[in-house]
Amino acid sequence: MIAGRIAALFAAVSMILMSACAPEGGKAAGSAKALLEQNTCLACHRLDGVAIGPAFVNVAERYGDRPDAVDYIAGRIASGSTGHWGSGQMPSFAALDEGKRKTIAKYILSLAKAK
Numbered sequence: 483m484i485a486g487r488i489a490a491l492f493a494a495v496s497m498i499l500m501s502a503c504a505p506e507g508g509k510a511a512g513s514a515k516a517l518l519e520q521n522t523c524l525a526c527h528r529l530d531g532v533a534i535g536p537a538f539v540n541v542a543e544r545y546g547d548r549p550d551a552v553d554y555i556a557g558r559i560a561s562g563s564t565g566h567w568g569s570g571q572m573p574s575f576a577a578l579d580e581g582k583r584k585t586i587a588k589y590i591l592s593l594a595k596a597k
Contacts, residue, residue, distance in 0.1 A: 514586050517586050518586065518589075521575060521578060523586070526572070529593060534570060535567065535570060538590045541555065542592070542594035543594050543595065546594045551587070552587045552588055555586075555587035555591065556580065556584045556587040558572070559575050559578065559586060559587065560574065560575060560576045560578070560580075560583055561574055561576065562575070
């Protein structure tokens with residue numbers, strides 16, 4: 483019962499964030515950090531530390547060894563994600579152009595801690 487209510491609450495929050503997370507069309511961002519702020523990525527993610535979504539450092543560590551890491555992460559940004567980091571849902575950012583998604587992906591991958 484409680485799990486169902488939590489799932490429903492999370493779904494409601496996700497829907498609110500999806501409407502709030504719509505990328506601002508036409509505004510050029512000068513850096514990946516500006517893109518993260520403009521597209522409200524930081525509402526759910528932190529650089530290092532879990533919030534609603536995984537920390538970007540953890541994303542970098544999980545996918546950094548993939549030869550297609552930039553394309554993979556940029557694709558997850560475009561399509562959204564469910565179930566890769568627990569039961570949370572990340573909304574789709576398909577309206578954000580591929581170049582900006584790749585800029586964000588490269589920045590995320592740059593955060594991987596030295597092994």
